[in-house]
Amino acid sequence: MSEPERRPFVSARTVAERAGVSRSAVSRTFTDGASVSEETRRKVLEAAGELGYHVNHLARGLRERSNIVCLVVADMTTPIRARLVDVLTRKLQAAGKVIMIINTGTDEESVASALRQTLNYRADATVVLSGTPSAKLIETSLANGQQVVLINRDDPLTGCHNLSVDxxxxxxxxxxxxxxxxxxxxxxxxxxxxxxxxxxxxxxxxxxxxxxxxxxxxxxxxxxxxxxxxxxxxxxxxxxxxxxxxxxxxxxxxxxxxxxxxxxxxxxxxxxxxxxxxxxxxxxxxxxxxxxxxxQPFAAMADHLVELLGQPVAAEAGRRIFEPVPIWRKSVRPSAD
Incomplete structure (x- = not known):
């Protein structure tokens, strides 16, 4: 049995041709706050619905801020790392961010390769949960307008925000x-x-x-x-x-x-x-x-991360230390005093 032919993605140009409008009119229709007449909007939305068109946010990100946040992480199967990724992705998605996860090793070259990938996709920010990128690569990321945030990485790298537990x-x-x-x-x-x-x-x-x-x-x-x-x-x-x-x-x-x-x-x-x-x-x-x-107060760390991502890349980087929360259960006796 032969596989069904894969249909190509519908482009904005195809929508414009179906609707009988310009390519820029299609772009304005799908851009919040842009000026477009009700008649043009109706034609574009009708054509888009018929063709199954979706906005290519990745392509748009090549020209402006992509809203992409990359998480560089290793050992995602461990319980604590899985929880951290879960909390971060939920908070970031709620803030309207698009999440890209790069599963990597902890050595410097693996992290460097991952960080270069994030630059290729014009990510607004990269959050490093595993390993440590080189100072030179951090400089390259910052020069390209990308924020870099380290979580639980005790490395004093200039230009990075560092969130860690005490x-x-x-x-x-x-x-x-x-x-x-x-x-x-x-x-x-x-x-x-x-x-x-x-x-x-x-x-x-x-x-x-x-x-x-x-x-x-x-x-x-x-x-x-x-x-x-x-x-x-x-x-x-x-x-x-x-x-x-x-x-x-x-x-x-x-x-x-x-x-x-x-x-x-x-x-x-x-x-x-x-x-x-x-x-x-x-x-x-x-x-x-x-x-x-x-x-580990992951929710508080994730909230602070979202705040950082709302700041300009040029904002002064620094370290924020969060206090761990004691959880008293049954494996320690009460005080003997």
């Missing part, structure tokens, strides 16, 4: 949650990803504990995943001095850690072990986990 606060508050619960043997579970955000949570947690006279065992068994958290628990509780208070720098690590602690070592939370995560992924609130954690 990871220092998270590390500090995680320690105090465990100390107030009466924990004495502390551990921190991280990953081999070693991103700036993860390292900052780790650094502050360990430093605050040291100032309080408490040692912290740091464990990284692999990438940021459930399996790595599970393996970290097996290693830590395979020792005679296993921890009674643990901060996992992401919820995904925490869920794996919790399952291994309970099912392989018979520990009860929070009686035998107190556990704190970070991210507030949906799975952490499941009845089988009820993980105490910190939520």
């Amino acid at each position: 990871n220092q606060m998270a590390g500090r508050e995680a320690f105090f949650l465990l100390r107030r619960a009466g924990c004495r043997r502390l551990a921190l579970v991280t990953s081999t990803a070693s991103t700036a955000s993860l390292l900052e949570r780790e650094r502050v947690f360990v430093e605050i504990a040291k100032e309080a006279g408490m040692a912290v065992t740091v464990m990284a068994s692999g990438p940021t995943s459930y399996a790595s958290g599970y393996e970290s628990a097996r290693r830590l509780f395979g020792r005679s001095d296993g921890p009674d208070g643990v901060f996992c720098v992401t919820d995904l690590l925490a869920l794996g850690f919790m399952d291994a602690a309970r099912h392989e070592f018979g520990l009860s939370l929070p009686r035998d072990l107190c556990l704190v995560g970070f991210d507030d992924i949906d799975e952490g609130d499941w009845q089988s986990y009820k993980l105490t954690t910190f939520a």
Whole structure:
């Protein structure tokens, strides 16, 4: 069975010929606020309806602002990244933006290739969620009238807006949650990803504990995943001095850690072990986990992003830090005081 012949897109010129008007009259009819007579508008809309015509916003964007916002992102299958993309796209679409998602790697060349794509499509702005573009490419983007916004990328690049979560606060508050619960043997579970955000949570947690006279065992068994958290628990509780208070720098690590602690070592939370995560992924609130954690304020970050996109590209770039929100559930004991 042969495939049906693909019909070409209907052009504005074709509509003009059917309606018996000029090409510019068609353009004015579909441009808000443009001057066009009611008779001409009627003819154009009637012809457009018959032909199935739709305005080519991409072509229009080659001549003026495209309203396109590109999201450069990797690892979209991870729960926290999927939530961030969901919140951003909903907020941007509500603001009338057209979203283009480029799924990329985290290395500099992958991000550079993605950013060059956004310039080809005349995107008004690019939001980088993964990896770090080079300073030279940022300069090129700005010179072409494109805004560049980094989210949770701790990189001081000139000309970029940077929206990030206060990871220092998270590390500090995680320690105090465990100390107030009466924990004495502390551990921190991280990953081999070693991103700036993860390292900052780790650094502050360990430093605050040291100032309080408490040692912290740091464990990284692999990438940021459930399996790595599970393996970290097996290693830590395979020792005679296993921890009674643990901060996992992401919820995904925490869920794996919790399952291994309970099912392989018979520990009860929070009686035998107190556990704190970070991210507030949906799975952490499941009845089988009820993980105490910190939520990233994605809605507030998305609202601020929309505000930034309404500013001129030449507006002074800067960094905005958002406080994580403590989410108290059942994996940490109440204060022992």
